[in-house]
Amino acid sequence: MSFSLARFLAVLTKEFIQMRRDRVTFAMMIGLPIMQLLLFGFVINSDARHMPTLIEVNDDGPLVRAVISGMRMSEYFDIQGSVSGAENGEQALREGSASFVVVIPDNFERDVVRGLRPELLVVADASDPAAIGGAVGAMDGIVKVAMTETFAGPLAGVAPAPAPFGVAVHRLYNPEGSTTTNIVPGLLAIILSMTLVMMTAIAIVKETERGTMEMLIATPARPMEVMLGKILPYVLVGYVQTVLFLLAGFTVFDVPFEGAWRAFFIGFNLFIIVNLALGFLISALVRSQMQAMQLSMFTILPSVLLSGFLFPFAAMPGWAQVLSNVVPTTHFLRVVRGVMLKGGDISDVAGELWALVALLIVISAIAMMRYRRTLD
Structure with a gap:
């Protein structure tokens, strides 16, 4: 039997009609690729930014303000406000309302000037280690910029070299990462x-x-x-x-x-x-x-x-x-x-x-x- 264009078109038309009637399958054929394109194109990103952050400020001065300003300017930290006490900070981390709590210790700037190398504490929710990696790595750059801006001009020789203070990262809930x-x-x-x-x-x-x-x-x-x-x-x-x-x-x-x-x-x-x-x-x-x-x-x-x-x-x-x-x-x-x-x-x-x-x-x-x- 020879090939019939009429029979071929009849079967082809029938399939298109069946496809139109099967609305769920037709919607899946169109909707699933679009969803995959949007999700994979826009949503998937391993570099987490704008992480909710709380600040516990126990000292105030030009250097502290420079560090906080640098964190605000950074895309990694989204400072939500202040917190008092380690218990309240840990509660915020446990509830998920904060990913970081940055603690400025007492007499921080005085100890910096005296060369005692105080430590700025960053308490992180490390239950998802991939989420905090970028922000923790950005702290070194933020500290360097804050030092440059604060100890400039007449104060250039006040801060001891090479590093007047350190940044200690305390990873909660998954310390091994x-x-x-x-x-x-x-x-x-x-x-x-x-x-x-x-x-x-x-x-x-x-x-x-x-x-x-x-x-x-x-x-x-x-x-x-x-x-x-x-x-x-x-x-x-x-x-x-x-x-x-x-x-x-x-x-x-x-x-x-x-x-x-x-x-x-x-x-x-x-x-x-x-x-x-x-x-x-x-x-x-x-x-x-x-x-x-x-x-x-x-x-x-x-x-x-x-x-x-x-x-x-x-x-x-x-x-x-x-x-x-x-x-x-x-x-x-x-x-x-x-x-x-x-x-x-x-x-x-x-x-x-x-x-x-x-x-x-x-x-x-x-x-x-x-x-x-x-x-x-």
């Missing part, structure tokens, strides 16, 4: 997000394809009852994954657990339920298992790139940081690292827990509204 200590806790958030969303979405869509969902819709069960009944069995799956992860983290990777178990327990339960609700929502938006898998993968990319798992959160542009707040993984990642590495309690991660609650309410409400539409 181990990448494993930072990455492994974050893996729990990524693993739960990847598996629970996809499993829930595919399992529910599978029932739709087989026709059993129609029988469930015909029952008097309400949307909330169906939603809870479908997602709660997968909570057990999340528990199993979490237990296996913790055992591996403690025994194989020697990851510490410094904080309160109750804060971790509340956080991972909320995160599990949020992901299952998201999987339920995806199942209400698609009609096939392939679409469910595609849309699930679409949600995983922001979880990996926007949450601060692989790349420093502070290195992202402002719009990406705002967008990351609607990604559940972002908040759970802060809970896990805040509890396991920083020794946080419920009060230290309360903001992230409430954010997970808000996301759960929004996702659940949309999922139930969409589920009601499927009853028509």
Whole structure:
């Protein structure tokens, strides 16, 4: 049989019509490359800048003001204000409201002039070692510029040479700068997000394809009852994954657990339920298992790139940081690292827990509204 242009065009037209009808797949083909381009082009940056910084000033003078001014002019430090006492500074680091606390000791300038080489202390949140490297390295340049500006003209010979004071960096929560200590806790958030969303979405869509969902819709069960009944069995799956992860983290990777178990327990339960609700929502938006898998993968990319798992959160542009707040993984990642590495309690991660609650309410409400539409 010879090649028929008419038959070829008929099949070609049919494929374009089918592609147009399969809106989820078509949107993935267009949306996923655009998202990858934007995220990889604008968001990914390992050189974190504008790190929130607090200053504990116990001495005031021209040299101190020059150092602080140099930090303000630098792109690495974003001075949020002052703090008093080591306890308040550490609390800010533990809560995540500051990445650095710079301590100016008592009689700093007097000791500089006398040649006693006092030390300017920089206390850093080293739970993510990649995030603080650039800022710590920039301190030497800031100090040199401050010295040049302060001891100039008639004061050029006042400061002893070669270095009138030093900069001591105290790395909290990960003093060895181990990448494993930072990455492994974050893996729990990524693993739960990847598996629970996809499993829930595919399992529910599978029932739709087989026709059993129609029988469930015909029952008097309400949307909330169906939603809870479908997602709660997968909570057990999340528990199993979490237990296996913790055992591996403690025994194989020697990851510490410094904080309160109750804060971790509340956080991972909320995160599990949020992901299952998201999987339920995806199942209400698609009609096939392939679409469910595609849309699930679409949600995983922001979880990996926007949450601060692989790349420093502070290195992202402002719009990406705002967008990351609607990604559940972002908040759970802060809970896990805040509890396991920083020794946080419920009060230290309360903001992230409430954010997970808000996301759960929004996702659940949309999922139930969409589920009601499927009853028509």
